[in-house]
Amino acid sequence: MDVTPIISDLNDAQRQAVTAPSEPTLVIAGAGSGKTRVLVHRAAWLIDVEGVSPQSLLAVTFTNKAAAEMRGRIESLLNLPVNHLWIGTFHGLAHRMLRRHWREAGLPQSFQIIDSDDQLRLLKRLLKSLEIDDSRWVPKEIQWFINAQKDEGLRPQHIDDEGDPDRRQMISFYQSYEEICQRGGLVDFAELLLRAHELLRDNAELLSHYQRRFRHLLVDEFQDTNAIQYAWLRLLAGDSGVPFVVGDDDQSIYRWRGARVEHIHRFQQDFPGTRVVKLEQNYRSTATILNAANAVIANNASRLGKNLWTEGADGEPIKVYSAYNERDEADFVIGRLRDWIAQGNARADSAVLYRSNAQSRVLEEGLINAGIPYRVYGGLRFFERAEIKDALAYLRLIANRDDDSSFERVVNKPTRGIGARTVELMRSYARANACSMWRAAGAIASNDLNGRAANAVTAFMTLIERMAREVRGLDLEDQVDHVIHMSGLVDFFKKDKGEKGETRVENLLELVSAAKSFEPDPAEEMAPLDEFLSHAALEAGEGQADAWEDCVQLMTMHSAKGLEFPLVFICGMEDGLFPHQRSIADPNGLEEERRLCYVGITRAKQTLYVTHAEQRRLHGMDNFSQPSRFIAEIPDEHVEEIRPRVQVSRPMHTARPSRKRGSSISPGGELGIRLGQRVRHKKFGDGVILNCEGQGAHARVEVNFESAGTKWLVLSYANLETF
DNA sequence: TACTATTTAATTTTT
């Protein structure tokens, strides 16, 4: 066996990881150190050299994109298609197991996956049917609570109410939500993971089958695993499995959605004798950029410790620009982009990064004015569009009549005379009889409704039945085509005046082509429609603009993780914005912001610009802010400060404030506001001042209210009473 | 039921 292609162009550390014996291995892989490469080569090594069957390999990633990339690279390295190789996202693999063992998992065969939007709607409906005030119980917060519990692997009966009535209420919502989902055969994202975990935990036979089958577990982005994902892996590994996990504690930026870096430590305890390999040689950035990143991240206390280095040149210094305001900042960025493009560089090789999405606006305006094509990451994806979800809801109703989520979505879309009152009746009937809306509709139509409403409901039910009948046996593509027309959706959106309706119709037709090009996996043994619907939920599709056009890339630093660009701008480097106000007080939060900064810096290959504005318009008012503390953490020798070429002309009425750098920002004198001061608010009640910023009419305070939680309020509007 | 006025709050996001 010639192992050359698999290990020849690896460095020592990479090779050590790739060729490690079949024992638990933890690879700490710095940014740009060839993390994916190691994973891919490890898989190839196991299959080609160790003679491991592809079937006994399980590779897990967090995103579909990463999974697809890994599969592609393994195939091209081995130069053959690897069938039967389980490679996918946690959710995708969990889903696959649940489809195979739906009975053991306690699910109906045609269970449907709901996304977070569906989940939220479902909760709102639940509150309505319980006649609960949704300002007292915010649906978003309930959703957050439920998902957090599921991420921790907890069912309602496992949660301690701690004697807190509010908490008890939350648990009860969770319970009711679960009942609705179970009745409708609906599974949300967190549920996929939780069920898959329970499936293995409670079925000794299945567990030992999968444990025997999957000897090698490869895990990408290990620092991002949440409790349930880790538990699932732990279970699958058993005593004899060989986990090979790759991650970077310094790039852990998703703690807020349940990711726990601690799993890196936990792993070493759970698998004694774990081999640890550190990848510190970076192949992406200049030494200057790496040194800056190293210096910034060194300010974090809780780290495994790691220093990136390169054999490459020092490169250019990092340029820091102090803009007057956010417009000036945008102008500066656009000027540099112009130069970059004029020098013959590809626009797609440049990226503008920011902390929060709202920042893209000014930049976009500037880019449009300058006529520079750009692409904003994030935003609505194809399968998340309202009209697409409408069409999918019809399809789901055809697949499963008890899917309440879909039922409510389309029962009166297009308008067919089934108004809020009728729906309300159905809802309470369904609730009283613990049945689905579909059953309730049938029962109500023949009894409680007046002629008009009864006819409308019956007509709707007949329509669904007719669609189901006519669509049976057709190709997936034709099924979708029939449904978008028969449902009346196409005509409904055609009537929408203007371009909006047109785009919607186009999207619906696009859905038909999506169905046409969808290739069901024969191994899945599912009805093509069910598989298509699952695919739609699990992989929401491309966001926004055409990816292929050569354009400047705009995105948050979170979305930039895993990407690299020769030219990078990090905008809005101001305290309060980045690090974000909401994270600044909590040391853990601040460390996570710093890791985000580390991620941002390490995206740059050659040139990095960091910009901040002295004045920024946020939520419609001007704020003054200090440069981000992270800028000061970059050693001076790597920084070149850029001064405006000519004195930028400033509008007369916005004179530069006299208080600059280092000035304190506590609006102390006014109203006797000080930190720790107790205050009373008309609506939110009593609370304590945690934080304050700005002066005069702009002054804002953060108040921790006893019952309403912490909020930022504008002092001049809030009418706070002190006492 | 559809359109318009008012209110409210405002990180980060994948599945």
Place this chain on the structure above:
DNA sequence: TTAAATAGTA
């Protein structure tokens, strides 16, 4: 500022 959600009106 502005986007979204809600309440009110034709």
